[in-house]
Amino acid sequence: MNYDERFSKALHMTARQWRAALDRRLRDLGMSEAAWMTIAAAAKSTPAPSQSELAQMLAVEPASMVAMIDRLTRLGFVERVPSPSDRRVKHVAVTAAGQAVYERIHQEATVFRAETLSRIDPQKLTIATEVIEQLQLIIADA
Template sequence: MDDDTPALPRQRFGMRFVVLARRWRRALDAQLAALGLTDAGWPPLMYLAEAGGGLTQRELAERIGIDGSSLVRLLDQHARAGWIERRDDPQDRRTWRLFLTRDGRAVVRRIQAVLDRVEGRMLAGLDDAQLQALLDGFDRIGEGIEAMEAGE
């Protein structure tokens, strides 16, 4: 591509997506810091809340997209804060199941309030149909990534 040729949407997408994701995260993190949460600290709580609890550490790490050893440190911090508890898996004694505590559920409600407020402002220019189209696109991108990782 020479300097006079405009970039095609597929050529612009990756960089725009990366930059936007970083900006999105920074905007959220600035607000969530008031709750004492880091950019890595709040997603595990939200995924546990969404799942209703009972996820294994491996399942949670896969949903978040981080390494299991990184997640263990976060879970230890959250357990010390009284936000999560680990329970034995009745089907497999080598496995822990993760659950939010009452305090953890309260923190999730505060996180959700921040997300609603901040994301509401960021998404104000999009209607529900546009948002659904973006979410559908994210799903297809995720499927493409999974296929690539599987070697297809």
């Protein structure tokens, strides 16, 4: 396997393993990775994102996002709020119950990140971060 294939595979697998490890830590919440990622993305966004913006952030199809928002609304974790400027647009706001779930997600993610990244040389971590951020910019322009 050449270097660029190795890099691509490592990047992809690391992202998947990172989410899976965090998902294991959050298993007792009783929700899927897609559900807690949706809550986290909505909670971190100010102002509340539209459904389509949330789908873009999480790189999922709009129809999948609508179904996820429907489920989270039924569970009381998010609510749809009409846009003040466009009646066709609905924003996804996190409820108090959703905020409580997000705080747990944030806490576990912070601990996991600290535990994991503390095992990597800070200089190497800085370089890896810069490379990944540059790659994101290149991909965004592609």
